[in-house]
Amino acid sequence: MKRLRKDLLLSILFLIFSFSIACAEGRLYLVSTGVGDLDNLTLRAYEVIKKADIVFCSKWTCERVKDLIKGKEVYDAGFGIFHLFYRKEKEIPSSEIRPHDFNIEEKKKELEKITKIIREAVKQGKVIAVLDEGDPTIYSPHIWYMEAFKDLNPEIIPGISCFNSANAAVKRSITGGKTRSVTLASGFSDLESLAKTGANLVLFTMRIKDITEVLKKIEKYYSPKTQVIFVLYAGYKDKEKVIAGTFEDIYEKIKGIQLPFEYLVYIGNFGEI
Template sequence: MQRKRSRFTFLAMTMAALIAFAAVSAWASAPAKGELFLVGLGAGDPDNMTLRAHKTIAKASVIFAMKGTAEKYAEYLKGKDVHDAGHGMFGGPTRGGKNPAELEAQREKTRRIIREAVAAGKTVAVLDNGDPMIFGPQTCYLREFADLNPTVVPGLSSFNAANAALRTGVTNGKASHSVVLTAARGGRGGGGGDSLAKLAESQSTMVFFTMGLDLPEVVRQLKQSYPGDTPIAIVSNAGTAGKEAVLKSTLDEIVAKLGNAPLPFEHLIYVGDFLK
């Protein structure tokens, strides 16, 4: 009887060991789960990139970036599979200046590449300038691939870089200690309660992330709530050595001071008494 019990115990232990070995082997042979990242590169020069962003790019094998971004950071992308990220590719039917058919074809290609790469255990990084969660076109990737649980790597925003260029604390105004960040163009706001005229009523410091902003119209609306001698500053190419510049004036004088001179593509506008 004792011999039978020993034999049964031995067989049971052997079966348990075989099952455990099979489970471990199956786990080891299964492909590792891939990851999708949205990486903020920082504003201005590449050396404004964070260590975390650098490490994420280093481990990524598949990269999505706009053409200019890919060229600017080319030394960090060597040997990687680089694709065009477009400009807000998943943000609307006609983004990027392409016809709907071309855009949808690019979207489908992008979906396939990202999903196949993640399924194969690869790391995919979508690159955006500054901090994409403050101002940037690529947050649409977070919505499109929400089921992949993407990770966001924050970056140094042009807001941070421009603050440094101004060398003045934005919450240290004489009357206002609040800051409003807006991407409103020409004072249109978002079509709801955030019109420029409404935002200006508090006379808080305002910071404009600008793309095609109608400065004379913005100044006109601001002067309905702010005194004409309220300081205004335009920071161009924030964070870029040798190109960064600050122009200061007042609401009364800024339009005449600029005249017909075009503003650089990269610029932020600050309005508030903290500049005094």
């Protein structure tokens, strides 16, 4: 009986010790803050942000969640460091893409600073949250954190992308009904090759300088009756707007409209809007 009690006590002590070690381990999260209005933030994202000791975010994102990050250590997330990991070669000049004129050496220094802060914080058992707009796995300037710190086993907290919000705005299932499938693309995609297949496209336009120029380049691969739908400010209840047309009339419909940074373009057969 005494031996049993001793073994039981040792087991309890081991569990307590293991739990203490686990609690002392720091953790790195890449957290979606949703898109548009703040109520698009998920409950899980809210909980991770609230428990975080250190937060990395862009100026715009920090402003959106300012009430959630009061009293925390806050650092800039390092916009442009993405290019050190995924676009190491100089970008090919294009009249269609807004160029980023980053100082590579400055970005390397930013990366060193961020790396030092995160690794020291994890050793100290702190929770670090890198905040991102939309969903990090769909379109993100901060997905590089997953590669830079993969040895720390960072966790992604998914959320609502502008793609999800735009789908809701056009009131269509992207994989159901007439559509069946869709290809997500950006200004860096080979849009002509995609258009040649007649694919239904959804364009993330954040780096596209002149969307009219892009559309005129690919319209020859589609019927003039093909739908072209613009969704502006997806996720913002008070200013979200859908402009639906075809290749025949969309240019006239968007003429004179000041397009925001946040808009998506749907090209294909999506049913009556």
